[in-house]
Amino acid sequence: MSLVQEMNERAIELGVPLSVHLDVTYRCNERCVHCYLDHDDHGEMTTQEIKQVLDQLAEAGTFFLTLSGGEVLMRRDFFEILEYARSLRFNVRIKTNGVMIRKAEARRMVNLGVEQVQISIYSHRPDVHDAITKLPGSLKRSLEAIRFLQSQGLKVVIANVLMTANRQDHAGVQALARELGASYTLDPTITPKMDGDTSILGLRISGSDLHAVLRNPDLVGNVEEFCAPPPPPGDDIMDGYPCSAGHTAAYISPYGDVFPCVQFPLPTGNVRKQKFKEIWQDSPALHELRSIRARDLPVCSTCSHVGTCTRCPGLAYMEGNMRGPSTADCEQSFQRTGIPSANMLRKARTNASGPLIQIQAAAAI
């Protein structure tokens, strides 16, 4: 077990929110076609409120702090927030589109001891990237930002979200990352909007594209291992919990709402009304979430993929039940291994047997 894993185990035992993702704003200078956010400002936390939240997080034992948005640099006080966070000795990672990062901003981030900056790049082709962000010239600006950050010695991760418009460009972006000396991470999951609107899910890549991605050694490493059929789950799997959300990780919105994860909008409280620690320790929703083990999942506990699936309880929650399957992860497990998920088999059975009762108006007979 690595040191970080050991610390995670200990944080679970002690009930410490080791990692917190704080979105400082939902405002953005890009308008990405797949974005799940409402970019209007509905009353963001003030500088002072954010500083108070950071004090509370330090007190609660949070170590890893991700500052994200929206675009973090849309806030004029971003560097004041960052400086304060670093004075509290958080390990700070920043997610940004980089458009507003020039040499001076890069130098400040390095001087403040930021550990890593993640920048979204959709394509190596300006027309494709800029059509997704709807900001002309954005690829050029984001790549310049990466160069500024890298030249200062700051670690950069290029995040490549894959959707229909850029489905063939991951190799180009990966090559770009290599050339720039940045790390590369690929995400093929488009999530519903925060208000539950699923219209953007149509941008998800097709099953066959996903299949090709999951069997690409440049992306997944050892394909045989990665795509191997899942071993039968043991008790340790069935007694395990789905992910860190709500156990050692939390998310805070620009309005102070606390959720288990940025991708898991289960309401648990608001830091404008309550101390973060009270929410973390006393929220009934978090208590319920923490009680869930794999064996409590009605469909997934019967699925052969249960031990290896990336099932996201947040996506399942957005589909209507945090104990249910997440369709996007079912699709991934299936495309990865060729073995249908319990959820797929269940749906196929339901469709084959037809509706339980059929009613037809008498006039039509």
Added chain:
Amino acid sequence: MSDRYIARSSAIAARMLGGEMMIMSSVDSTFYTLNEVATVIWQAADGRTPLSEIVSALVSQFEVEPEVALRDAQQFVDDLSPHGILLVSDHPIADSSPRSAETA
């Protein structure tokens, strides 16, 4: 060694977890955990307190022999300073790290 001074680098993240200090270097993302004794040395590493004074504090706090405390402190310095997370000097060092923030 009695006239040496140690200070925490500002390029680190640090937090207490269940009595142990977690430290991560933002320069190379190396992760460290310090046991109880090392945590006490770390918290005393303000750049102003001479190492000899830190060793005396260890002797009284952990009721160990001075040689043991001295060896622990020496090992602490040898282990951490090459990674740039601990600064060592023959003179007092200006410290930029707010100690209270790490002790939560």
